[in-house]
Amino acid sequence: xxxxxxxxxxxxxxxxxxxxxxxxxxxxxxxxxxxxxxxxxxxxxxxxxxxxxxxxxxxxxxxxxxxxxxxxxxxxxxxxxxxxxxxxxxxxxxxxxxxxxxxxxxxxxxxxxxxxxxxxxxxxxxxxxxxxxxxxxxxxxxxxxxxxxxxxxxxxxxxxxxxxxxxxxxxxxxxxxxxxxxxxxxxxxxxxxxxxxxxxxxxxxxxxxxxxxxxxxxxxxxxxxxxxxxxxxxxxxxxxxxxxxxxxxxxxxxxxxxxxxxxxxxxxxxxxxxxxxxxxxxxxxxxxxxxxxxxxxxxxxxxxxxxxxxxxxxxxxxxxxxxxxxxxxxxxxxxxxxxxxxxxxxxxxxxxxxxxxxx
Numbered sequence: 001x002x003x004x005x006x007x008x009x010x011x012x013x014x015x016x017x018x019x020x021x022x023x024x025x026x027x028x029x030x031x032x033x034x035x036x037x038x039x040x041x042x043x044x045x046x047x048x049x050x051x052x053x054x055x056x057x058x059x060x061x062x063x064x065x066x067x068x069x070x071x072x073x074x075x076x077x078x079x080x081x082x083x084x085x086x087x088x089x090x091x092x093x094x095x096x097x098x099x100x101x102x103x104x105x106x107x108x109x110x111x112x113x114x115x116x117x118x119x120x121x122x123x124x125x126x127x128x129x130x131x132x133x134x135x136x137x138x139x140x141x142x143x144x145x146x147x148x149x150x151x152x153x154x155x156x157x158x159x160x161x162x163x164x165x166x167x168x169x170x171x172x173x174x175x176x177x178x179x180x181x182x183x184x185x186x187x188x189x190x191x192x193x194x195x196x197x198x199x200x201x202x203x204x205x206x207x208x209x210x211x212x213x214x215x216x217x218x219x220x221x222x223x224x225x226x227x228x229x230x231x232x233x234x235x236x237x238x239x240x241x242x243x244x245x246x247x248x249x250x251x252x253x254x255x256x257x258x259x260x261x262x263x264x265x266x267x268x269x270x271x272x273x274x275x276x277x278x279x280x281x282x283x284x285x286x287x288x289x290x291x292x293x294x295x296x297x298x299x300x301x302x303x304x305x306x307x308x309x310x311x312x313x314x315x316x317x318x319x320x321x322x323x324x325x326x327x328x329x330x331x332x333x334x335x336x337x338x339x340x341x342x343x344x345x346x347x348x349x350x351x352x353x354x355x356x357x358x359x
Contacts, residue, residue: 052107052108054109054253055109055110055111056110057109057110057129057131058129058131058133058134059109059131059132059189059250059251060109060251064253065251065252065253065254066249066251066252066253067189067191067249067250067251068248068249068250069187069189069190069247069248069249069250072247072248073187073245073247073248073279074247076247076278076279077275077278078177078244078272078273078274078275078278078280079177079179079181079182079272079273079280080179080265080270080272081179081181081182082178082179082270083178083179083180083181083333084333086180086333086334087335088333088334088335088342089174089175089180089183089329089330089331089332089333089334090172090173090174090175090329090330090334090335090336091172091173091325091328091329091330091334091336091337091338091340092170092171092172092173092336092337092338093122093142093144093147093149093171093172093173093338094142094143094144094168094169094170094171094338095121095122095140095141095142095143095147095151095168095169095171096121096141096142096167096168096169097119097120097121097141097164097165097166097169098120098121098122098123098124098126098141099120100117100118100119100120100155100162100164101117101118101120101127101128102114102115102116102117102118103115103118103126103127103128104118104128104152104312105126105127105128105129105130105131105150105314106191106192106193106251106255106312106314107193107255107312108128109128109129110128110129111128112127112128112129113128114128115128116154116155116197116302116303117154117155117162117302118152118153118154118155118302118312119152119153119154119155119156119162119164119165120150120151120152121141121142121151121152121165121169121171122140122141122142122147122148122149122150122151123135123138123139123140123141123148123149123150123314123316124138124139124140124141125138125139126138126150126152126314130150130314132188132189132250132316135148135149135150135314135316136148136188136316138316141168142168142338142356143168143338143339143356144321144325144338144339144352144356145355145356145357146317146318146320146321146322146352146356146357146358147317147318147321147322148316148317148318149313149314149315149316149317150312150313150314150316151171151286151311151312151313151314152311152312153286153288153309153310153311153312154197154301154302154303154308154309154310155301155302156235156290156292156299156300156301156302157298157299157300157301157302158292158296158298158299159298163290163291163292163299164290165288165289165290165291166291168338169286169287169288169289170287171284171285171286171287172283172284172285172287173282173283173284173285173325173326173329173330174240174243174282174283174285174330175243175280175282175283175330176240176242176243176244176261176262176271176280176282176283177243177244177262177271177272177273177280178265178270178271178272179272179280180330180331180333181331182280183243183280183281183282183326183330183331184279184280184281184326185281185282185317185319185322185323185326186245186281186282186315186317186322187250187315188315188316188317188319189250189314189315189316190245190250190251190281190315191250191251191255191312191313191314191315192241192242192251192255192256192258192259192312192313193254193255193256193310193311193312194209194239194240194241194242194284194286194310194311194312194313195207195209195239195309195310195311196308196310197303197304197308197310198308199307199308199310200307201223201224201305201307203307204223204307204308204309205223205307207239208240208242208261209239209240209241209242209261210239210240211238211239211240211285212238213237214226214235214236214237214306215235215236215237216229216230216233216234216235216236216293217229217230217233222306223306223307224305224306224307225296225299225300225305225306226296227295227296227297228294228295228296229292229293229294229296230293231293231294232293233293234289234290234291234292234293235289235290235292235293235296235299236287236288236289236290237286237287237288237309238285238286238287238288239285239286239309239311240283240284240285241259241283241284241285241313242256242259242260242261242277242283243259243261243262243273243280243281243282243283244259244260244261244262244273244274244277244278244279244280244281245258245259245260245277245279245280245281246258246259246260246276246277246278246279247277247278247279255312258277259277260273260274260276260277262274282326282330284313286311320358321352321357321358324340324351324358325340325351325352328340328348328349328351329342329351332348334348336351338352338356339351339352339353339354339356340352
């Protein structure tokens, strides 16, 4: 379900590039840089995440790969209601890059250095040993200070140079179902993987989270990186997560089975959650902008070619803050910025104060 026009907002992109100090990081930390071990990217490329055996960790003490929700959400049936039409039902989480590292606290939990290189955003302390508790006690490079979540994706390279997004990146929280009033906030500790480093080009193109593929200049819908991008432009990608949860598990061994994409209600085009995953939660959409242009022949991901793009989400939002944003923006049918303000509906007010916190 695509609920937003394809065209990128020039205002949002320019704002994201301009605001670079939200995380309190030096400018050099977020610029293109040489990798200390350029061979490591190829060594860890194309790893089969689904084949990685779970390891006992703080959130999964028995090491079976299942992390049960406490409490579980039961007695929910997918909503087939059709509320008053509102074109937007979303808010932004604007989060900056914090570091790169060959870690993955979901797929390679407890195994520092085991993954291909990832670019991390959001929580400033995310590492291979991160747990719900450690993230919740950490800091954030998101403009909403209650967003302590970890977000990460394979690192982009141009030759041996790491190309890191500059400034806060746009991460949308939207509805994925027609009944936007049925969406509820993520439970603390929910985590999942969107896409796969081992997916084929055809699988990437057919992925339910696909949104136009790789873009730059006037080139759209690319499965692989464009051969050339206009000098001074940026390489963009958008990808959407599943938005239906089973209500039982915060994680599963493949990091996907507890989540599902909406299905179409029989007889019309309404999107509803399947009975197996009845709980509607926000759809997370990455909208990344990489400062690379010109000849793109040496551009690659640490996971492989362009079609290997994927990303991870580990929810550690302050529960009151996330609930307030979901209630006001998604369930309220608004197009909110990172503070919960809709410029087209100023009468609705704002969720967060100028300091990025609940009043």
